[in-house]
Amino acid sequence: DSGVTQTPKHLITATGQRVTLRCSPRSGDLSVYWYQQSLDQGLQFLIQYYNGEERAKGNILERFSAQQFPDLHSELNLSSLELGDSALYFCASSVTGGTQYFGPGTRLTVL
Amino acid sequence: SQQGEEDPQALSIQEGENATMNCSYKTSINNLQWYRQNSGRGLVHLILIRSNEREKHSGRLRVTLDTSKKSSSLLITASRAADTASYFCATVALIANTGNQFYFGTGTSLTVIP
Numbered sequence: 001d002s003g004v005t006q007t008p009k010h011l012i013t014a015t016g017q018r019v020t021l022r023c024s025p026r027s028g029d030l031s032v033y034w035y036q037q038s039l040d041q042g043l044q045f046l047i048q049y050y051n052g053e054e055r056a057k058g059n060i061l062e063r064f065s066a067q068q069f070p071d072l073h074s075e076l077n078l079s080s081l082e083l084g085d086s087a088l089y090f091c092a093s094s095v096t097g098g099t100q101y102f103g104p105g106t107r108l109t110v111l
Numbered sequence: 112s113q114q115g116e117e118d119p120q121a122l123s124i125q126e127g128e129n130a131t132m133n134c135s136y137k138t139s140i141n142n143l144q145w146y147r148q149n150s151g152r153g154l155v156h157l158i159l160i161r162s163n164e165r166e167k168h169s170g171r172l173r174v175t176l177d178t179s180k181k182s183s184s185l186l187i188t189a190s191r192a193a194d195t196a197s198y199f200c201a202t203v204a205l206i207a208n209t210g211n212q213f214y215f216g217t218g219t220s221l222t223v224i225p
Contacts, residue, residue, distance in 0.1 A: 002153060002155070004153075033213065035215075042215075042217050042218060043154075043199065043215045043218070045213065045214070045215065048212075048213075056206070056212055088151065090153055090154070092153075092154075098159075099144065099156045099159060100144075100146075100154070100156065100201070100213060101156070102146075102153030102154045102155070103153055104152065104153050105151070105152070105153055107151075
């Protein structure tokens with residue numbers, strides 16, 4: 001158990017909908033990272049937050065947004081969902097620059 | 112892009128043999144890390160090697176780093192069926208005004224046949 005929790009585990013929704021994925025980092029970790037993993041794209045870095053502030057952006061679509069709250073949990077919002085958004089979404093936390101601890105992931109299926 | 116590239120993409124070996132995976136990257140790094148992912152699960156950290164280190168061991172794992180060639184290798188000795196997984200390298204670079212950035216490679220899929 002990495003100490004990082006993600007909810008929900010599975011999410012099935014329809015195209016055009018909006019969903020929110022939630023992540024709670026390990027106790028004491030200020031950095032939260034979001035990744036998307038699909039069969040054809042591999043592990044893609046989306047965005048990083050550090051202590052509530054956006055720190056870095058990767059291949060995150062404009063339809064996606066994220067935030068980190070004062071209690072350090074983070075949410076990833078995905079809107080106007082398309083079939084191609086179906087993927088595993090991972091959250092990871094770290095003490096900046098050190099080991100990343102990954103959550104179990106949320107499997108999103110868009111029908 | 113800083114993204115690392117693992118080689119080979121896929122590797123299949125017999126139990127008891129050694130497995131070697133390579134990772135190449137493009138720019139300067141602070142450290143390089145190797146992660147393992149079982150199918151559909153989150154990545155698990157295996158080992159970290161700093162830019163001023165050349166070799167590191169952890170159990171059956173041996174990692175080397177050659178910063179002049181911008182490459183690293185992960186050796187798993189005496190492989191077991193339970194080592195079957197995907198292995199990713201991640202480079203960590205200090206980016207001005209941004210802090211430490213992680214870049215994951217494309218992964219090597221290892222199958223160990225009992």
